[in-house]
Every structure is written in structure tokens, then in C-alpha cells.
Amino acid sequence: MLRKNKWLTLGVVLLVSLALLVGCGDNNGDNNGNNNGEEEAADNGTEEATYPMTFVDDTGQEMEIAAEPQRIISLTPNLTETLFALELGDRVVGVSDECNYPQEALEVDQVGSAWGLNLEAILALEPDLLVASGQTPQDAVDQLRENNLTVVVFAPRTLDDIEEMFRQVATVAGVPENGVELANEMSDGREAFNQKVAAEEGDRPTVFVMIDENLYTVGSGEFMNEMINNAGGINVAEDIGAGWPQISEEEFLQIDPEVIISSFTPRDDILANSNWQGINAVQNGRVYNINDDVVTRPGPRIVEGLEELYNAFYE
Structure with missing residues (x-):
């Protein structure tokens, strides 16, 4: 088991519990390499992902992603939900124990909890990308990287940041057009909600x-x-x-x-x-x-x- 990390305050512990507590198989590689995907990317102004890709995550860590990820492990529920919403569920080979949505995520191999990730299980799945949140213990992230695993941390703090996270996850995974679409969907939903609230007396x-x-x-x-x-x-x-x-x-x-x-x-x-x-x-x-x-x-x-x-x- 990876070493556990104590949170600095009880408030953070409780937040993590909220965010974390409370899918599947290998990808065939055909989802995003077709001409239709390239045309869609051109239509919405996104650039086609190219590899090797240099990426800087939300902790400032720079890394090189050698090829389009095909075996992804998600270490937190919000990123599991994001991957499936980006139509990347068939590339997700592992999730944390707390991941309970969507239903398909329950069928994916589990790799431990946020406080005790199972390194042996993670290595056995041979992932080419792991995605983590800002609440994932840093010592866990460090130990995964020491085992030559690529770990990208996404730590959104605002609603705009969440939309940007969709775009970034999609870019790293080679489907930037899906990220733009999901971000626009959330933005449109927020705008509709603003109008709904403005109508209240x-x-x-x-x-x-x-x-x-x-x-x-x-x-x-x-x-x-x-x-x-x-x-x-x-x-x-x-x-x-x-x-x-x-x-x-x-x-x-x-x-x-x-x-x-x-x-x-x-x-x-x-x-x-x-x-x-x-x-x-x-x-x-x-x-x-x-x-x-x-x-x-x-x-x-x-x-x-x-x-x-x-x-x-x-x-």
C-alpha cells in the first residue's frame, strides 16, 4: 500500500471525503484516429493532439506524454466521471475504490482508496496515464512517478477551472474536440441557470x-x-x-x-x-x-x- 498522508486540517479531510467517497477494458484505438474526429476538431477551432506531448499539470509538474494514452487509471471520482463524459470510458482500466458513477465505472478494476492506493494492482494494469486530483496525497503521486508512471494532477478551484479541466484532460488523451464540447455544454448550462435565478423575485x-x-x-x-x-x-x-x-x-x-x-x-x-x-x-x-x-x-x-x-x- 502507498504511504498515507495526513491532511493539514480536519476541514480538508472532510472535503476530501465528500469529493472522493461520496468503465472498461482495453481500447481498440479506433475512437479518435478517424477523419471524422479531425474534421470535428477543425470545426470547433481545436488543434489535433500530437505526440510526444509536453504537458504542465496544475501543480506545475512538466512531463512528456509519449503517445496517445490507451490505458488510463483515474484516482478520484470527479476525474472518472470526466473521462466517461469525454467518451473515454473504454480506455479506463482502473479507478479508485470511491468511484461510483457512472454505472460503468463500477465494472472497472479498483486500485485502492485515496488514502491507500494499491501500487501492486496499479502496476499490474500497465497504465500509460494516471489522472489525479489536488486532493491526492503528494507522497502517493511521488511514489507512482518513482515507478516510472505518468501522473497528471488536475486541481480546479473555480467553475471556469472545471471547464478548462475538461479541455485539458481531453487534450492529454488525444480527443481535444470532446473537451471543447463538454466545456461548452457546462458553460451553456451555467448561463441558462443564471437566467433562471435572475427571474426569481x-x-x-x-x-x-x-x-x-x-x-x-x-x-x-x-x-x-x-x-x-x-x-x-x-x-x-x-x-x-x-x-x-x-x-x-x-x-x-x-x-x-x-x-x-x-x-x-x-x-x-x-x-x-x-x-x-x-x-x-x-x-x-x-x-x-x-x-x-x-x-x-x-x-x-x-x-x-x-x-x-x-x-x-x-x-
Whole structure:
């Protein structure tokens, strides 16, 4: 097993749990080498991928990709979802234990969890590309590279970054036109959502995202903060700090959110907490457990996540 890495804060641990917890066989090589694919790339302004390719990932690591990848391992659920959405599922030969979508991903060989990747299983699959997220422990990435494996890390922080990730993953895999199409699809969905929210009358509700009962939440600089705003809410923790800050119970009572979105803590537990009975959201029963996967994973189901949030804000 690869060495485990301790997170710097509990907030990061919980976020990773959200993003990571909560396909298949060899590719025949015919998907992207035909003339139709080249014509589509020309039509949407993308350049045909050429190899060897020099690529710099989101950690600043420069690497050379010798040939179009045919055996890909995904180390995080959001990238598994992205690969399948890019029509690369038949090249995915391995996924992490937490990958549960799409259904086809459940049929792919598993290579361990984010906290304990199985190096032996990974090597046995003979991958020519591994894709990892910014939450993948750096020591795990380093050990994979020490075994002469090509690991590309994608770490989107904003919704625009996620669209760019689609384009980058597709470029590395040799199907840039698929990345442009998926990015445009998400962009169009976001724009439609902006118009939907703009049509709502009245004030936007104030929202608190409760990662757990220790009151970790999402602050500025993260795509979840953007999602709250795009879905028509106001993130009350946006000005508290960047990333995943923890607030005190006194601060929680002071900010008095109108809506609470809970990741792990059951709705009934929040409503029953005797210390929180004076909070607006608790008094009015506006506490929601939503589908974590579509809200916490920076991937192709972001627009579904916006819909989940919108329904909670404007029920």
C-alpha cells in the first residue's frame, strides 16, 4: 500500500471525503484516429493532439506524454466521471475504490482508496496515464512517478477551472474536440441557470454549508462558493475566510443563516440541536441534506448540483 498522508486540517479531510467517497477494458484505438474526429476538431477551432506531448499539470509538474494514452487509471471520482463524459470510458482500466458513477465505472478494476492506493494492482494494469486530483496525497503521486508512471494532477478551484479541466484532460488523451464540447455544454448550462435565478423575485437567501457539526464550512476561492452564488444564494461564510474555514458556535449563531446545506450531519440532528434552536434556518425547517456527489465533485454533473441547490433555496 502507498504511504498515507495526513491532511493539514480536519476541514480538508472532510472535503476530501465528500469529493472522493461520496468503465472498461482495453481500447481498440479506433475512437479518435478517424477523419471524422479531425474534421470535428477543425470545426470547433481545436488543434489535433500530437505526440510526444509536453504537458504542465496544475501543480506545475512538466512531463512528456509519449503517445496517445490507451490505458488510463483515474484516482478520484470527479476525474472518472470526466473521462466517461469525454467518451473515454473504454480506455479506463482502473479507478479508485470511491468511484461510483457512472454505472460503468463500477465494472472497472479498483486500485485502492485515496488514502491507500494499491501500487501492486496499479502496476499490474500497465497504465500509460494516471489522472489525479489536488486532493491526492503528494507522497502517493511521488511514489507512482518513482515507478516510472505518468501522473497528471488536475486541481480546479473555480467553475471556469472545471471547464478548462475538461479541455485539458481531453487534450492529454488525444480527443481535444470532446473537451471543447463538454466545456461548452457546462458553460451553456451555467448561463441558462443564471437566467433562471435572475427571474426569481425577492431577496436571495443567506446560506451556510455545514461540512459537519464541528462547523467547518466553505469560504471564498472554492467552486462550491461559486455554486451557492450561481444557484441564487448568498454564502454567509464567503467573507470569513478562504478555502474551508471553521467557525465557532458563537459565530454560527451570529450569522444566523436562512438556509443550511448539510453534507454529513443528518437534517434531524441539526433540527434537534438544542443550541441551534434560535437560528432562522432551524426555526423554519430550512435544513437540507443534498446529493453530495453532484455538489462536491468538480466534474461534469455541476449543473445538476446547481439544480439541487436551487431547489433548496427556492422551494
